[in-house]
Amino acid sequence: MSNVRPVVGVLALQGDVREHAAMLERAGARAVPVRRPEELSELDGIVLPGGESTTMSRLLATFDLLEPLRERIAGGLPAFGSCAGMILLAKQALDGRPDQHQLDGLDIVVRRNAFGRQVDSFEGDLDFTGVDGGPLHAIFIRAPWVEKTGEGVEVLARIPDTGDAGAAAARIVAVRQGTVLATAFHPELTGDERVHRLFVRVVRDT
Template sequence: MTTSTEITLGVLALQGAFREHIEYFQKVIESHPQEYSKFTFTFIEVKTEDQLRRCDSLVIPGGESTSISLIAERTNLLQPLMDYVKSENPIWGTCAGLIFLSKQLKNGRVGQKLLGGLNVEVTRNAFGRQLDSFESPLDFSSFIPDCHAFPTVFIRAPVITELLHDGPTESKSESDSIFYSQNNYNNKAPIEVLHSLKNHGKIDHELIVAVRQGHILGTSFHPELATDDYRFHKWYIDEFVVKSKNKSTDI
């Protein structure tokens, strides 16, 4: 009798759109039963260190980045999260999750902490306030097969303003309001820019909104709010979670 491979995918549930992520992951598995017949997926909300230890993969959702980091610190989950990014387990941060995963942050708030898993500088609220939120159909077919016109939702979204190939730029002055991660982890994988926006509104330069660095994915937008479109979540399961699990179980 063939036994299935168990995979536990956790979504950090301190604040933000964590339930939506879980719902979309469940839809992926339910709609492709044969494709994932070799696996038994469990999706959990992560609020404690014990729950985090169970995870083969972690998603950090959108929400309010300052609140997420402060709650993590107050609940003694900040250091376990910093340790988790050092593992080879896949991690995906969306919007506030991208901010939380960054190595340095522009326009941050006092007391805000960073996990330092992605060697990038991120700028908060890069498009403006809540009223400047928008939805745009984007073409992700360069890295997700046949993924054209995906309905991306940007809500007070951050953007990646610098790729830190040589580490944090701590030479910047304090007037730049740059916040740095205190995590000593150095992600040595190359940084891949997956998607940029060009000539958006009044902005005449590229805005990086999706990157990958090894086992960590960061997106400025909210795929979990794309109505009934879970292609991005399926790609994450296939490209990150399943591949990582298969690699770890290879003899």
């Protein structure tokens, strides 16, 4: 494996940009902000941060990033989205605005704000396929969940099916399809860089 740090962009239009950049650096990548289409050509991978998906969708179009980013992901650029980033990467988003743009990076259907409003944010531990060291502590903030997955989509994590989970029991909250990963939660906020290390490995192996 090369010791050269891969260059991973963080979409820097809105959301948890600094938090993702810090975690990527700890995970062995060189993190750079991305705001212009021409910056995409310099990347080995890209992260779409948590934030507000409709705002990020509009800004992608405003900054002429929507089609170039969609094309690069379709061409094999590794991508990782958390929360709003998962929504943007999905093929379809339910309960969104009709004019919201999708990047079509994952063959999944997601439901926006599936767990409820801001006051319904919560934390919990998840078993996560592909990382060592035991369960991940996950922070959910107005989070989506995955309603449906297509062929080739690997489920990495679900909400535990416990008595108090209610409608959220066993819901899919992390997926991978090829070189594209997404989580409904915010690993950039926990101080645990294992998900980012997994993504950096994907970038290195691509």
